[in-house]
Amino acid sequence: MSRKCGRLLFLALFSLCLALTVSQDEFLTRAWDLMSRTPLIDGHNDLPWQLLLQFNNQLNKVDLHRLSTTHTNIPKIKEGRLGAQFWSAFVPCDTQYKDAVRQTLEQIDVIHRMCQKYPDTFMFAYSSQDIMTAFSRNKTASLIGVEGGHSLDSSLGTLRVMYQLGVRYLTLTHSCNTPWADNWRVDAGSEPSLHNGLSAFGKQLIAEMNRLGMLIDLAHVPVTVMNQVLDMSAAPVIFSHSSAYGMCQHKRNVPDDILRRVKEKKGIVMINFANNFVTCSESAKLSDVADHFDYIKKVGGADIIGFGGDYDGVPRVPEGLEDVSKFPKLVAELLRRNWTDTEVEAALGNNLLRVMKKVEDVRDALQTVSPDDVPIPYEEVVNPCRTSHGYPNAAAVPLLSRLTLLLTLSACVQLF
Numbered sequence: 001m002s003r004k005c006g007r008l009l010f011l012a013l014f015s016l017c018l019a020l021t022v023s024q025d026e027f028l029t030r031a032w033d034l035m036s037r038t039p040l041i042d043g044h045n046d047l048p049w050q051l052l053l054q055f056n057n058q059l060n061k062v063d064l065h066r067l068s069t070t071h072t073n074i075p076k077i078k079e080g081r082l083g084a085q086f087w088s089a090f091v092p093c094d095t096q097y098k099d100a101v102r103q104t105l106e107q108i109d110v111i112h113r114m115c116q117k118y119p120d121t122f123m124f125a126y127s128s129q130d131i132m133t134a135f136s137r138n139k140t141a142s143l144i145g146v147e148g149g150h151s152l153d154s155s156l157g158t159l160r161v162m163y164q165l166g167v168r169y170l171t172l173t174h175s176c177n178t179p180w181a182d183n184w185r186v187d188a189g190s191e192p193s194l195h196n197g198l199s200a201f202g203k204q205l206i207a208e209m210n211r212l213g214m215l216i217d218l219a220h221v222p223v224t225v226m227n228q229v230l231d232m233s234a235a236p237v238i239f240s241h242s243s244a245y246g247m248c249q250h251k252r253n254v255p256d257d258i259l260r261r262v263k264e265k266k267g268i269v270m271i272n273f274a275n276n277f278v279t280c281s282e283s284a285k286l287s288d289v290a291d292h293f294d295y296i297k298k299v300g301g302a303d304i305i306g307f308g309g310d311y312d313g314v315p316r317v318p319e320g321l322e323d324v325s326k327f328p329k330l331v332a333e334l335l336r337r338n339w340t341d342t343e344v345e346a347a348l349g350n351n352l353l354r355v356m357k358k359v360e361d362v363r364d365a366l367q368t369v370s371p372d373d374v375p376i377p378y379e380e381v382v383n384p385c386r387t388s389h390g391y392p393n394a395a396a397v398p399l400l401s402r403l404t405l406l407l408t409l410s411a412c413v414q415l416f
Contacts, residue, residue, distance in 0.1 A: 043308035210235050241270060
């Protein structure tokens, strides 16, 4: 090859690289612009769980400006243009029938204290309007989701108290059955069904969540429960951190028929970034996550899509989405794939705001309905760690059989 040809080839390659760089910068600039107009609302972040694991919730020993052992800290939040975050108040299934309520309350407490310690960054939010107020003040709206019905200890009173403390969604199960609901592992065949979905008390709880105005999160439930809730809930539902089953056949993901039902009910699926739910393997790339966005858009439309990163709750995240600072790159990738500004803004936050507002509207329409104070039948929760105060006939109820007790007390493998 002559020197002149070599020079021409170099110039051609340089021009191509420059054009690609300019194009990428164009999409990223558009992403930043859209994120300045519409809050990015992420459905699930387990930073509070990391605060418990790493610091035993001693927030005075933590500087979120400098914390380097998590996917989430304040500089990353600001770089990622995170407009609102549902922080997960999660405790594992091995707390069920033991100290789940206490530990969950401590996780709720650490989220409130985080907002109080960093008021220039976080604003606690109780409503859809609070999210927009925080966004107008250039703060990250901070909401709470309780991840797992075992945190309630089968108590509607506990559900109501948690709502009063700011909890705005409940994931019905984590990775274990409760006395009133089956979990996703039933579909995987690794745990037996105890209720064929929801028990009668489980259905009471759904109605009470509608009355309270609490979002119903189906992220960890089997298909039977998904359909039961979609049949009976007066308000739209959410999947706070799930991806598309059609792209990755993991039972934590959402099948096509459910995606179509979510569209009918005007709910939302907030897409999980965890590698195992994105590619069903230990490795994934940003483009693989974008493929889930495209897939769900094709099946259910852009109006049911949101972001549900699951940061700090999973061991592996995709290349290009290493932490919360990378959200704009994913938004830019959607724009590169010819998503319209309206579709991107819907996924960023408008879909979740619409769902939350509808849940609030249903709550307001049910203001004259009294709280449900019918407790779960004692025989459905009896175990050696539970007293029977208030149940007059409890003495006549035998303890569960040894086999059933082992099933109900078995804390499942922790899968976020």
